[in-house]
Amino acid sequence: MSAVDPIIHRPVLAGLRTGRNRLYLTCLAFAALMVAVALAGPWLAPADPNASDLGAALTGPSPAHPLGADAAGRDTLSRLLAGASASLLGPIAVVLFSTVAGVLVGVTAGWFGGWPDTFLSRAAELLLAFPALLVAIVFVSLYGTGLAAPVIALSLAYLPYVSRLARNLTLSERRLPYLAAYRVQGFSGLAICVRHLIPNIAPVVLAQSSVNFGYALLDLSALSYLGLGVPPLTPTWGSMINDGQSALLQGHPLSAILPCAAIVLTVVAFNVVAEHWADRVSRRRG
Amino acid sequence: MLEVDGLSKSYGSVRAVRDVSFTLAAGGSLGVVGESGSGKTTTARIILGLERPDAGSVTVDGHDRSLRLGSVRRPDHSERRPDRSERRPDRSERRPDRSVRRRGRAERLRLARAVQIVFQDPFLSLDPRLSARTVLRETLKLHFPDLDHARRIAELLDQVGLGEREADALPRHLSGGQRQRVAIARALAVEPSVLVLDEAVAALDVCVQAQILNLLADLRERTGTAFLFITHDLGVVSQVTDHLVVMRQGEVVERGTTAEVLADPRHAYTRLLLASVPRPPG
Ligand SMILES: Nc1ncnc2c1ncn2[C@@H]1O[C@H](COP(=O)(O)OP(=O)(O)OP(=O)(O)O)[C@@H](O)[C@H]1O
Ligand SMILES: [Mg+2]
Numbered sequence: 200m201s202a203v204d205p206i207i208h209r210p211v212l213a214g215l216r217t218g219r220n221r222l223y224l225t226c227l228a229f230a231a232l233m234v235a236v237a238l239a240g241p242w243l244a245p246a247d248p249n250a251s252d253l254g255a256a257l258t259g260p261s262p263a264h265p266l267g268a269d270a271a272g273r274d275t276l277s278r279l280l281a282g283a284s285a286s287l288l289g290p291i292a293v294v295l296f297s298t299v300a301g302v303l304v305g306v307t308a309g310w311f312g313g314w315p316d317t318f319l320s321r322a323a324e325l326l327l328a329f330p331a332l333l334v335a336i337v338f339v340s341l342y343g344t345g346l347a348a349p350v351i352a353l354s355l356a357y358l359p360y361v362s363r364l365a366r367n368l369t370l371s372e373r374r375l376p377y378l379a380a381y382r383v384q385g386f387s388g389l390a391i392c393v394r395h396l397i398p399n400i401a402p403v404v405l406a407q408s409s410v411n412f413g414y415a416l417l418d419l420s421a422l423s424y425l426g427l428g429v430p431p432l433t434p435t436w437g438s439m440i441n442d443g444q445s446a447l448l449q450g451h452p453l454s455a456i457l458p459c460a461a462i463v464l465t466v467v468a469f470n471v472v473a474e475h476w477a478d479r480v481s482r483r484r485g
Numbered sequence: 486m487l488e489v490d491g492l493s494k495s496y497g498s499v500r501a502v503r504d505v506s507f508t509l510a511a512g513g514s515l516g517v518v519g520e521s522g523s524g525k526t527t528t529a530r531i532i533l534g535l536e537r538p539d540a541g542s543v544t545v546d547g548h549d550r551s552l553r554l555g556s557v558r559r560p561d562h563s564e565r566r567p568d569r570s571e572r573r574p575d576r577s578e579r580r581p582d583r584s585v586r587r588r589g590r591a592e593r594l595r596l597a598r599a600v601q602i603v604f605q606d607p608f609l610s611l612d613p614r615l616s617a618r619t620v621l622r623e624t625l626k627l628h629f630p631d632l633d634h635a636r637r638i639a640e641l642l643d644q645v646g647l648g649e650r651e652a653d654a655l656p657r658h659l660s661g662g663q664r665q666r667v668a669i670a671r672a673l674a675v676e677p678s679v680l681v682l683d684e685a686v687a688a689l690d691v692c693v694q695a696q697i698l699n700l701l702a703d704l705r706e707r708t709g710t711a712f713l714f715i716t717h718d719l720g721v722v723s724q725v726t727d728h729l730v731v732m733r734q735g736e737v738v739e740r741g742t743t744a745e746v747l748a749d750p751r752h753a754y755t756r757l758l759l760a761s762v763p764r765p766p767g
Contacts, residue, residue, distance in 0.1 A: 376604040377612050380668070383533050384624055384675060385597030387590065394623075395612050 219475075226471035233465050236280060237287035244277035248434045257451040269439070269454035270446045279457060282434035285423075287465070289346050290415035296354035298408040301361025306392055306400075308362070309369025320366065323359035331356030331418055339427045349428040353418055357411050364407050368400040402476050409473035413466035420462055436462050486511040486711055487532070487600070487679045492541035494527055501527040503735040505541070509679060509728075514705060514712040516722035516743060518758065519732035525715045528732075529683050532713070533602055545599035546678055594628060601672035605684035607664035611656040617642065617667040618652045624674040637674070644707070645670040646700060662693035666700070673708065681713045686721060698724050719758055723747055731755050 236243065245265075255264055256272035266275040308319040335352035342348040372378065373396070381391045420437030422428040429435050436458035443455025487509040494502040502524040509515045517525050530536040532543050534550055543550040604610040611620065621638045629637070642652050645666040656664055665685060672680055682701070686694040702725050705712055714726050722729060722743065729746045731739040731754065739752040750756045 376606060376610040379535055380602065380604065380610055380671070381612075382535065383597060383600070383602055384671070385590075385593040385627060387593065398614060399612065 223471060223475045226468040226475075229464065229468040230472055233283065233287060233468070234291075236283045237291075238284065240280040240283040244274075244280040246274040246277040248273060248277040248281040249432055250274070257446055257449065257454075259451070259453060266457060267451070267453045269442055270449075270451075271442070273434075275439075275454045275457055278434040278439055279436070279461060282436050282439060282458070283461075285346065285429050285433050286416065286420065286436040286462075289350055289419045289428075290412050292346075292350045293353045293357060293415040293419070294408050294412045296350070297357035297361050297411060298404065300354070301358045302365045302397065302404055304358065305362035305365025305367075306369050306397060309366040310373065310388065310392060310396070316366070319362070323362045326355055327359040329356065331414075332421060335418065335422055336425075336427060339422070344428065344430055346429060349419060349422050353415050357415065360411065361404060361407060365400065365404055368403055369396060372396055372400055402479070406473040406477035409469045409476075412469045412473075416462060416466055486513070486546060487713065488542075488544040489528070489532065490542050490544070492528060492531055492543070493539045494524075494531060494536065495539055500735050502531070502538070505732070505735070505737055507730045507737065507740065509711050509713055511678070512705070512709045512711055513728065514714060514726045516714045516716065516726035516729045517732060518716060518719055518722055518729060520717055520758070522734075523732040524735040525717075525732060526683055527735075529602065529681050529713070529715055532679075532681060533600055534596055548595070548599065550596060550599065597675050598628070598677055600679045600681060601675050601677035602681040602683060603665065603668045603672055603685040605687055607661045607668060607688060608656075610668050611664055613656055616653050616655055617647060617670065620667065620671050621674050624671055628675050641670045641674055644673065644704060660693075661689050662697060665689065665697055669697075669700070669704070673704065673710070676708075677710060679711045679713060681715065683715045684717070685714075687716065687718065694721070701725055719747065731758070 251272040252263075252268060252274070253272040255261070255268040255274075257268065257270055258264065259267045261267070264274050264276065266279070268274055269278070304319050304323065308316040331353055334356050335349045338348040338352035378391060378395060381395060382388075386394075419428060420435065420440070423435040423437035424441045426438070426441070429438065439458035440455050443452075443458070446452065447455045489508070490506050492502050492505045493500070505524070505528055507515065507517075517528065519525050527536065531538045531541075532550070615623075618638055621641055622634050625632055625634045625637055638652075642648075647663065647666050647670065651659060651663050651667075656667070659667070665688075669685075685701075686697050689697060698721065701712065704710065705725075712725065714722060716722055726743045729739075729741060729743045730737050731746065731752065733754050739746060739750065739755045746755060747759065750759055
């Protein structure tokens, strides 16, 4: 392209632009990699994540254990890879469920207004009043261990954030004449919502959802750190941090720091990607 | 053809429209002029069924639209329809534009073919995700499912003067005038009896305005659609309308043929409006 925006010619701004873009691409790649690992992790793990090789306990990286081993002599790399699915699929399920249900609730409330709005918004506020983790702990204590209980609890806890956003977006979107034009053209409210309203608010909602992914990952890690939510013997990044505490105190931090890093990096990557999407939307609208 | 009779509408204490009546003949062109806030858009929204009048009726081709709209107003708990509950009307004052609800598909389509609209803001009246071609295909699928869509789309694009490139471009890659052409094509696709143009050229520069006005005059001749031309600009109105209604503070203060009103304004307000039009030389 020859007719380039003059801003790009200013070296500092150009650097900023490509720098931001590179960060986004890196994070996108990392996020995609994490999802791939979550799906294929158990098969990627070089060793049995629960096999303890006591001779190697608390050793650093070695050919047999590329990322070292924890206090029980379990291979850290294998546990990270095998733990990815339990650590990531939970939050993904939370995000999927809370997004679908939240959009349904929020768009319905915003589109119809009146008493459906009052009812749905009050109900969502009620959910908001309970701290997510507390609800999750109650669910786990009621329905036993397993990923389902905390996932459902967290989905419910995150739903109001999505529905509130979707409702506000719907309210501002429905003032736009293009939606009125579709109504005048004879399209049904349902068709307009599904084909025009939701696709147009989707990028912002998805951005919020991927932020929620970060929080859900942290919450579920906290739960598994507390020993709740996942069946025993299933490694997760949260439980690895828990197991790694003693190693940390004994001066062999690797087995605790690596799952921490995995959590932080994944959360950051998803949030950067989310922010980039939201940014693109606002620029498109601007 | 289009008969508006005794329309009134208040928002709280603001009487936006007061006892407005006018008629628009088939294939005719009527201008509704007035300053900002005189109730022009409110009148248009009532005609379109986006807003419910407090009183009065709108009739197109003998079908009373406001009667349909009026039937929306029913006691809140008179009827329970579980899964259609979404179609329940909302009676709150602040969101009156939901009166299009609770109509069957056939009724919706019939109302759509009576009146279509082109909005003022070409930047907000198109779905930012869809190209002109997609927009037209959607509308044609709804209204004329058996038609050869590709041919009709080409015909419509040609009518409004859009090329192949513009047809597949997203709205953000089109100019204001081009977007307005897309909006006009979308409205015409329904083949309405009446096309309402609410300040449809106000956001465009003078040169593009003239192009669009020419286009509209041309389309009126070719399609036989009646035009309801809403504007605050008497200069625009003189070019495209046969008849004129002057509104002020929600009321009609003057009416007549465009030539008459412009040549010999009766009402002081019309004279004021006329005086404020920058006259082209000659
Ligand atoms: N939804 C609404 N709620 C409250 N008041 C409204 C609403 N819509 C219009 N009004 C009021 O009704 C009056 C008429 O507004 P309307 O939009 O019909 O004027 P207009 O002639 O179209 O003006 P303009 O030339 O600026 O578009 C104004 O005083 C306006 O403030
Ligand atoms: Mg207006």
